Amino acid sequence: xxxxxxxxxxxxxxxxxxxxxxxxxxxxxxxxxxxxxxxxxxxxxxxxxxxxxxxxxxxxxxxxxxxxxxxxxxxxxxxxxxxxxxxxxxxxxxxxxxxxxxxxxxxxxxxxxxxxxxxxxxxxxxxxxxxxxxxxxxxxxxxxxxxxxxxxxxxxxxxxxxxxxxxxxxxxxxxxxxxxxxxxxxxxxxxxxxxxxxxxxxxxxxxxxxxxxxxxxxxxxxxxxxxxxxxxxxxxxxxxxxxxxxxxxxxxxxxxxxxxxxxxxxxxxxxxxxxxxxxxxxxxxxxxxxxxxxxxxxxxxxxxxxxxxxxxxxxxxxxxxxxxxxxxxxxxxxxxxxxxxxxxxxxxxxxxxxxxxxxxxxxxxxxxxxxxxxxxxxxxxxxxxxxx
Amino acid sequence: xxxxxxxxxxxxxxxxxxxxxxxxxxxxxxxxxxxxxxxxxxxxxxxxxxxxxxxxxxxxxxxxxxxxxxxxxxxxxxxxxxxxxxxxxxxxxxxxxxxxxxxxxxxxxxxxxxxxxxxxxxxxxxxxxxxxxxxxxxxxxxxxxxxxxxxxxxxxxxxxxxxxxxxxxxxxxxxxxxxxxxxxxxxxxxxxxxxxxxxxxxxxxxxxxxxxxxxxxxxxxxxxxxxxxxxxxxxxxxxxxxxxxxxxxxxxxxxxxxxxxxxxxxxxxxxxxxxxxxxxxxxxxxxxxxxxxxxxxxxxxxxxxxxxxxxxxxxxxxxxxxxxxxxxxxxxxxxxxxxxxxxxxxxxxxxxxxxxxxxxxxxxxxxxxxxxxxxxxxxxxxxxxxxx
Numbered sequence: 001x002x003x004x005x006x007x008x009x010x011x012x013x014x015x016x017x018x019x020x021x022x023x024x025x026x027x028x029x030x031x032x033x034x035x036x037x038x039x040x041x042x043x044x045x046x047x048x049x050x051x052x053x054x055x056x057x058x059x060x061x062x063x064x065x066x067x068x069x070x071x072x073x074x075x076x077x078x079x080x081x082x083x084x085x086x087x088x089x090x091x092x093x094x095x096x097x098x099x100x101x102x103x104x105x106x107x108x109x110x111x112x113x114x115x116x117x118x119x120x121x122x123x124x125x126x127x128x129x130x131x132x133x134x135x136x137x138x139x140x141x142x143x144x145x146x147x148x149x150x151x152x153x154x155x156x157x158x159x160x161x162x163x164x165x166x167x168x169x170x171x172x173x174x175x176x177x178x179x180x181x182x183x184x185x186x187x188x189x190x191x192x193x194x195x196x197x198x199x200x201x202x203x204x205x206x207x208x209x210x211x212x213x214x215x216x217x218x219x220x221x222x223x224x225x226x227x228x229x230x231x232x233x234x235x236x237x238x239x240x241x242x243x244x245x246x247x248x249x250x251x252x253x254x255x256x257x258x259x260x261x262x263x264x265x266x267x268x269x270x271x272x273x274x275x276x277x278x279x280x281x282x283x284x285x286x287x288x289x290x291x292x293x294x295x296x297x298x299x300x301x302x303x304x305x306x307x308x309x310x311x312x313x314x315x316x317x318x319x320x321x322x323x324x325x326x327x328x329x330x331x332x333x334x335x336x337x338x339x340x341x342x343x344x345x346x347x348x349x350x351x352x353x354x355x356x357x358x359x360x361x362x363x364x365x366x367x368x369x370x371x372x373x374x375x376x377x378x379x380x381x382x383x384x385x386x387x388x
Numbered sequence: 389x390x391x392x393x394x395x396x397x398x399x400x401x402x403x404x405x406x407x408x409x410x411x412x413x414x415x416x417x418x419x420x421x422x423x424x425x426x427x428x429x430x431x432x433x434x435x436x437x438x439x440x441x442x443x444x445x446x447x448x449x450x451x452x453x454x455x456x457x458x459x460x461x462x463x464x465x466x467x468x469x470x471x472x473x474x475x476x477x478x479x480x481x482x483x484x485x486x487x488x489x490x491x492x493x494x495x496x497x498x499x500x501x502x503x504x505x506x507x508x509x510x511x512x513x514x515x516x517x518x519x520x521x522x523x524x525x526x527x528x529x530x531x532x533x534x535x536x537x538x539x540x541x542x543x544x545x546x547x548x549x550x551x552x553x554x555x556x557x558x559x560x561x562x563x564x565x566x567x568x569x570x571x572x573x574x575x576x577x578x579x580x581x582x583x584x585x586x587x588x589x590x591x592x593x594x595x596x597x598x599x600x601x602x603x604x605x606x607x608x609x610x611x612x613x614x615x616x617x618x619x620x621x622x623x624x625x626x627x628x629x630x631x632x633x634x635x636x637x638x639x640x641x642x643x644x645x646x647x648x649x650x651x652x653x654x655x656x657x658x659x660x661x662x663x664x665x666x667x668x669x670x671x672x673x674x675x676x677x678x679x680x681x682x683x684x685x686x687x688x689x690x691x692x693x694x695x696x697x698x699x700x701x702x703x704x705x706x707x708x709x710x711x712x713x714x715x716x717x718x719x720x721x722x723x724x725x726x727x728x729x730x731x732x733x734x735x736x737x738x739x740x741x742x743x744x745x746x747x748x749x750x751x752x753x754x755x756x757x758x759x760x761x762x763x764x765x766x767x768x769x770x771x772x773x774x775x776x
Contacts, residue, residue: 135408374449
């Protein structure tokens with residue numbers, strides 16, 4: 001059943017941008033307006049995601065600020081922050097509001113600047129990112145997010161025999177995908193050998209197992225099922241699941257199963273009336289290579305324990321049987337925190353419409369987005385389909 | 389028409405607290421659970437507000453962290469940030485979700501620590517607060533929030549003849565109310581003379597025209613109309629309006645009218661099927677005395693231009709014809725940013741139930757909360773009534 005429909009999508013190139021947040025977001029929002037054929041006056045509400053603007057550039061209360069910048073001052077506007085799952089959560093709340101009949105046409109999106117354009121160096125950004133981990137039980141130990149996902153991945157390796165080579169294949173695949181995406185932060189390929197020779201960041205992760213800090217914005221125009229047919233190319237949201245897991249990670253019984261992703265995907269598939277076997281392609285939250293392996297299993301696309309081998313065998317490649325992160329993923333497309341969830345929705349929209357250019361998949365009827373925040377504590381899974 | 393019902397309310401004393409955010413919030417949430425007679429397992433979702441935890445204590449992704457602490461890990465959880473209107477916006481989204489049938493029982497609340505307990509001095513906190521003003525057009529000028537509201541109030545004085553004595557009466561009234569509220573930050577009275585002799589903060593505001601930085605938390609259990617009758621003392625939410633205004637304030641045509649409050653209250657009254665004349669009492673966002681004057685007019689309780697005289701004449705006092713901020717308001721009860729909107733809902737609940745102790749109003753059938761954020765840019769107005 002259609003819950004809501006995306007009728008316009010826009011995003012900036014992800015990478016390094018020397019522009020204020022409102023200008024960066026404006027580029028994505030105006031592209032989404034143009035794509036949908038709506039005017040700012042048509043927009044009834046604004047669901048906005050930004051994770052760290054207060055910490056990085058002393059910029060908060062961004063929902064009305066950006067609403068003013070894109071010409072929709074006056075509408076109800078709200079900012080969400082749920083770590084790296086920030087704009088997927090904004091999107092979920094927008095879907096619910098549109099489905100409930102509260103609004104017919106809303107703007108949803110996110111923006112973030114994470115590169116030294118904010119004036120902060122990598123050490124300072126790493127401390128800021130770590131604000132999403134437990135303040136008392138994790139931060140004082142020096143645990144930052146490469147370490148969090150390294151711990152989860154190490155457990156996955158122990159349980160299932162996943163190897164560093166498997167992980168390297170995820171990086172190689174996503175970098176190859178990134179070369180097909182003109183908006184990707186990284187547009188060059190790498191090799192398994194190069195990945196395995198990189199410097200260790202947090203064992204088992206080497207440099208190329210980690211996604212970058214990026215600047216960027218993404219936005220969509222979301223409308224109710226009732227009005228969707230009056231737009232050119234609606235793409236339907238048929239399921240969106242949302243679950244959380246306990247924080248800190250030391251309290252998780254089986255950390256590597258990423259339970260919230262299992263719960264959220266079960267909800268999303270049930271709403272959409274499909275099973276994982278029906279899914280044609282997915283964008284998953286590959287903040288680290290190990291995170292993609294765990295996500296591809298948790299949302300049911302790959303059998304438990306086979307996420308690593310599946311990447312090594314090319315099953316999750318652009319031309320494999322279940323393409324994952326055709327956009328390049330966080331790994332190569334980039335990861336401007338508060339924009340990442342919305343950018344996944346943009347990618348699903350373009351793939352399902354057949355507008356994905358050099359990275360267009362042959363089969364793109366059912367797409368899934370998986371966006372994760374913090375210690376695998378917030379997860380949202382969205383199912384989208386072409387309008388029938 | 390009932391949109392949702394509050395069936396449990398809790399809050400900490402506002403003031404100075406040397407406890408982590410989750411412990412502070414836990415006190416309010418557990419009190420709300422007890423008051424409602426619910427167990428954590430009954431709670432289906434979490435709508436949470438915190439404005440500045442990332443900036444003040446490097447603590448973000450608080451929704452799943454606090455969910456874990458209060459025993460509801462697993463449920464969908466979302467954090468809102470909309471400056472000082474943070475938890476009213478969380479509450480609005482919760483009302484919409486409950487009304488739409490998405491959830492039957494949810495936890496809503498907010499927490500903030502703003503005092504030097506965070507390790508930050510007043511100058512640093514003032515810089516952090518100012519993050520809600522325009523990053524490019526206001527912050528570089530040195531404009532902080534006393535200045536923002538001083539500008540709005542100066543215009544009001546120019547247009548309507550409001551005087552410093554009028555403003556002082558607002559402070560005196562709210563401090564007197566604060567003596568009746570055991571959870572107020574300030575529990576002592578003041579005088580018009582003492583207010584007018586205080587040091588200038590931002591003309592026309594002297595020290596006692598300004599609310600304090602406080603630590604505190606507030607939470608409510610919100611349920612759907614369908615299940616409300618199975619709880620002991622439901623208080624119904626019959627209207628909730630939400631509007632924004634343009635940022636920066638230099639772009640406002642008539643700054644002192646605080647247009648978003650007029651728009652939001654019109655929505656709220658229409659939903660509730662009442663007019664301002666039906667309202668028995670209100671909690672309004674008196675971050676500064678001038679803000680209360682403008683709010684009381686904008687939401688229609690006092691004729692335009694008469695907010696100052698109304699306070700001076702005692703009309704807005706505890707025993708006046710339209711009591712405003714019987715709790716002490718932000719001015720005396722305190723202002724832990726992300727908790728303030730939720731605390732207004734707690735106050736409305738207790739007044740309407742007749743449980744407000746020494747500050748209990750004689751007539752408390754229809755209550756209104758007005759919560760404002762940033763440059764008067766986000767405003768939410770909520771109407772609550774006893775269940776009939």
